[in-house]
Amino acid sequence: MKIELAQVSRWYGNVVAVNDVTMTIGPGVTGLLGPNGAGKSTLLHMMAGFLAPSSGSVTLDGTRVWKNHHIYRNIGLVPEREGVYGFLTGWQFVLSAARLHGLPDPVEAARKALATVEMEEPKDRKVETYSKGMRQRVKVAAALVHDPPVLLLDEPFNGMDPRQRLHLMDLIRAMGTAGKTILFSSHILEEVERVAQHIEVLVAGRHAASGNFREIRRLMTDRPHLFRIRSSDDRKLASALMRDDSTGGITLRPDGLEVQATEFRRFTRLLPRIARDEGVHLHQVSPADEDLESVFSYLITRST
Amino acid sequence: MNPPNPRGTHTSRSKAMNAVVAGITYRALLGRRRIILLLLLPLALIGLALLLRLFGEGDQRSAVLLMQNFAIGTMLPLLGLIAGTGVIAPEIDDGTIIHLMSKPISRPVIARTKFLVAASLLALFAAVPTYVSAWLLVRNEDGIAPGFALGALVAGIAYAAVFLLLGVITRHAVTIGIVYALVWESLVGNLVPGARKFSIQQWAQSIADQISGSPFLRTDVSLGFAVPAIIIVTLGAVLWTGHRLRAFSLTGDE
Numbered sequence: 001m002k003i004e005l006a007q008v009s010r011w012y013g014n015v016v017a018v019n020d021v022t023m024t025i026g027p028g029v030t031g032l033l034g035p036n037g038a039g040k041s042t043l044l045h046m047m048a049g050f051l052a053p054s055s056g057s058v059t060l061d062g063t064r065v066w067k068n069h070h071i072y073r074n075i076g077l078v079p080e081r082e083g084v085y086g087f088l089t090g091w092q093f094v095l096s097a098a099r100l101h102g103l104p105d106p107v108e109a110a111r112k113a114l115a116t117v118e119m120e121e122p123k124d125r126k127v128e129t130y131s132k133g134m135r136q137r138v139k140v141a142a143a144l145v146h147d148p149p150v151l152l153l154d155e156p157f158n159g160m161d162p163r164q165r166l167h168l169m170d171l172i173r174a175m176g177t178a179g180k181t182i183l184f185s186s187h188i189l190e191e192v193e194r195v196a197q198h199i200e201v202l203v204a205g206r207h208a209a210s211g212n213f214r215e216i217r218r219l220m221t222d223r224p225h226l227f228r229i230r231s232s233d234d235r236k237l238a239s240a241l242m243r244d245d246s247t248g249g250i251t252l253r254p255d256g257l258e259v260q261a262t263e264f265r266r267f268t269r270l271l272p273r274i275a276r277d278e279g280v281h282l283h284q285v286s287p288a289d290e291d292l293e294s295v296f297s298y299l300i301t302r303s304t
Numbered sequence: 305m306n307p308p309n310p311r312g313t314h315t316s317r318s319k320a321m322n323a324v325v326a327g328i329t330y331r332a333l334l335g336r337r338r339i340i341l342l343l344l345l346p347l348a349l350i351g352l353a354l355l356l357r358l359f360g361e362g363d364q365r366s367a368v369l370l371m372q373n374f375a376i377g378t379m380l381p382l383l384g385l386i387a388g389t390g391v392i393a394p395e396i397d398d399g400t401i402i403h404l405m406s407k408p409i410s411r412p413v414i415a416r417t418k419f420l421v422a423a424s425l426l427a428l429f430a431a432v433p434t435y436v437s438a439w440l441l442v443r444n445e446d447g448i449a450p451g452f453a454l455g456a457l458v459a460g461i462a463y464a465a466v467f468l469l470l471g472v473i474t475r476h477a478v479t480i481g482i483v484y485a486l487v488w489e490s491l492v493g494n495l496v497p498g499a500r501k502f503s504i505q506q507w508a509q510s511i512a513d514q515i516s517g518s519p520f521l522r523t524d525v526s527l528g529f530a531v532p533a534i535i536i537v538t539l540g541a542v543l544w545t546g547h548r549l550r551a552f553s554l555t556g557d558e
């Protein structure tokens with residue numbers, strides 16, 4: 001099954017949360033990557049039928065998603081907010097999901113879903129006694145109980161410990177391989193890279209990039225980088241670096257150099273070689289803009 | 305997870321209510337501290353009736369006054385507020401409502417189920433204690449006890465619907481509900497005769513008056529107005545709630 005977004009925008013008053021996004025989410029695992037506040041949740045809510053697009057359309061295999069409760073036969077949703085009845089046990093919560101779906105054998109379906117997320121042992125404890133990771137897994141079990149062909153997860157790895165995270169990653173990958181259409185949102189590139197075959201990047205409400213993780217990684221690493229360098233002879237190093245095409249510009253500062261590298265890979269190989277050849281000692285080499293925010297802001301300027 | 309695909313075996317049902325939704329709602333309301341709130345006022349009502357009886361005031365006049373001022377005038381709207389908003393507003397606040405709404409159940413069915421749960425709680429916690437307290441004072445004399453019990457039952461149903469709607473359309477349901485119940489119904493309703501026609505409490509008294517032959521009970525809203533009004537308000541509020549839930553939106557934290 002596939003989710004199609006056609007020129008979807010969503011605004012709140014004068015604030016545009018999602019701006020003219022067109023994308024198709026097909027079978028396999030898709031990661032929706034973007035910094036906090038990029039509109040990932042807004043987009044995901046529109047895909048899940050919990051928000052009307054201000055313009056454009058969101059469809060699931062051609063049927064409109066908004067105001068259509070029948071889509072939930074085919075969609076499993078793991079919302080970001082906790083949203084689990086604390087007074088129910090994990091078992092009761094997942095079983096209630098199976099019953100709400102009207103499954104022919106709710107007990108068996110609930111048992112299977114809890115086994116999938118490895119929550120059989122604490123299933124008879126009340127949800128309010130669970131850790132955040134356990135609640136997350138119970139939510140995933142409830143979303144999986146009717147074996148939906150489409151699964152939407154909003155920041156599913158938040159609050160999980162590393163072991164639980166790995167387990168959920170394995171689970172998502174396996175379901176993607178089995179042909180389910182899975183979309184999850186995250187603001188962490190490494191997380192998305194490890195799970196998703198396909199990545200959609202959302203920045204400031206815009207669809208900034210789309211591709212497999214290699215393409216996205218290349219986009220993110222092949223951008224101009226800014227390095228701060230301190231050495232035994234800044235001036236000498238600067239003139240040597242300027243001779244190569246991978247250096248876009250250099251600023252001499254009292255506390256060292258600021259080097260604008262246009263080609264990341266080539267520059268990182270070039271720098272140590274030149275330093276050795278020129279007999280300059282490198283005291284410090286630090287990327288000045290390696291944080292994700294600057295990566296994202298680069299992608300915005302590229303896409304507009 | 306690869307079970308045989310169960311999707312083909314779903315049955316498409318458009319029922320009046322959903323038992324699973326009802327079960328969760330009852331547990332949310334009765335399993336927690338809110339049940340103390342639901343019990344407090346009926347116990348106070350019965351306690352007052354016992355006191356009046358103890359001090360030899362067990363006559364029709366005190367019975368009617370207790371019913372009008374406390375049972376119908378105070379307890380019923382407050383319980384209506386607790387039960388009516390309580391069946392849905394906390395779930396909307398903490399996001400748990402998504403569990404019910406992300407299922408192939410039509411939103412009007414969810415609205416009707418929530419309404420029926422609230423109405424049944426009002427029958428139990430408002431109508432029954434109303435009967436018991438009136439009975440303690442005057443037995444079934446002149447139909448006061450059955451009259452007010454029926455009035456409380458019918459008005460309780462209307463309150464359940466109105467406050468359910470309020471819980472869906474605003475996050476300030478409790479505040480607005482208290483203002484409506486106390487300011488509009490009690491103050492304006494008592495001072496402005498015309499406003500009385502649009503008061504659920506007055507409709508309850510009209511029904512009580514119809515059954516009771518007590519000379520101490522007089523109402524000025526006719527039954528011919530009160531009954532259609534209750535039906536229209538109740539149905540309208542439940543339908544509107546379903547309509548609102550169909551367009552339920554998550555705004556997210558962004």
